[in-house]
């Protein structure tokens with residue numbers, strides 16, 4: 271019998287965590303945090319022994335709770351693709367730094383992060399390894415560098431956890447591996463279960479058009495992007511369309527880009543990223559920031575949802591420039607300053623005590639790294655599992671009922687129905 275206990279990301283995105291107990295071994299799939307919640311939200315605590323943690327990718331909603339094990343004196347190996355280690359380190363250290371600045375207490379410290387990072391064990395895509403009696407294989411998930419779908423051969427049943435995945439090739443990433451072994455139990459993310467993506471090429475063209483128009487009016491095109499994955503995707507798009515204006519990179523995206531560029535086999539075409547980076551200048555201080563906003567330019571910076579980072583500095587300076595633009599390149603979670611700005615035209619950030627009108631041109635573009643609705647259904651039809659669990663989305667219950675109508679045995683775990691035993 272296999273016992274699957276969902277610990278987070280139920281009917282929502284954030285704080286992913288799953289405990290798989292076969293009676294022989296106890297394996298944890300991801301242990302994240304709900305990004306930007308105050309106080310921070312983590313997956314349900316695991317009582318008792320854990321043999322290993324398998325990490326799908328570095329994003330904090332999957333990794334942000336890992337130091338909790340170290341802080342409680344639990345010494346557990348963490349299996350992940352190589353680049354996930356430095357990326358997780360970068361994001362965890364940043365989360366401590368930000369919470370300090372904002373006076374939020376995290377239940378772990380730098381020492382716990384250090385210990386956590388030292389417990390990482392590198393695995394390779396498509397190479398099976400043993401964890402006690404379980405056989406584990408990581409497959410490319412096409413989401414960010416190092417992202418994996420995790421396949422567990424558990425004797426009784428074969429289980430696949432998608433993590434976050436994308437079956438469409440992007441400029442940065444190859445698409446997810448679709449050549450997979452037979453799967454009995456599928457645990458799937460559902461981020462875009464309720465909506466399709468806009469056509470990628472068209473989105474890119476309109477993105478470039480907005481930048482061209484901004485520059486032609488002598489404005490600054492401020493591009494807000496997530497540090498890991500999205501910032502590099504944006505640089506590749508700018509390179510593809512041979513944008514000739516000065517391009518600057520600022521914030522945590524610089525370190526993330528350096529890490530990603532040094533794990534070259536984790537990206538689709540490292541040579542093209544090299545070429546893109548030839549035309550990019552890193553911003554290192556406020557003096558430089560003041561200088562570059564005097565001229566028409568493109569500034570790619572963090573954070574992606576406008577919570578903090580240099581993007582806030584730029585917004586304060588550029589807010590009244592009607593010839594300048596703010597281009598959002600990712601989904602804006604409810605309650606984030608980015609979402610509020612799209613809905614109200616004001617930048618409101620309670621933690622930073624900011625509230626002002628933004629008169630720049632603001633638009634959100636869809637450069638998502640998640641499978642869209644159409645791709646989710648195609649993927650599930652192809653895998654055709656016996657049982658499906660839908661997590662990591664705002665509409666998991668609707669998604670599960672739609673899958674049921676198609677004849678699948680699907681369920682969306684929720685807080686009071688989250689433990690399942692499978693014979």
Ligand SMILES: [Zn+2]
Pocket residue numbers: 327329413434
């Ligand atoms: Zn992710």
Ligand SMILES: [Zn+2]
Pocket residue numbers: 284329331332434662
């Ligand atoms: Zn996620």
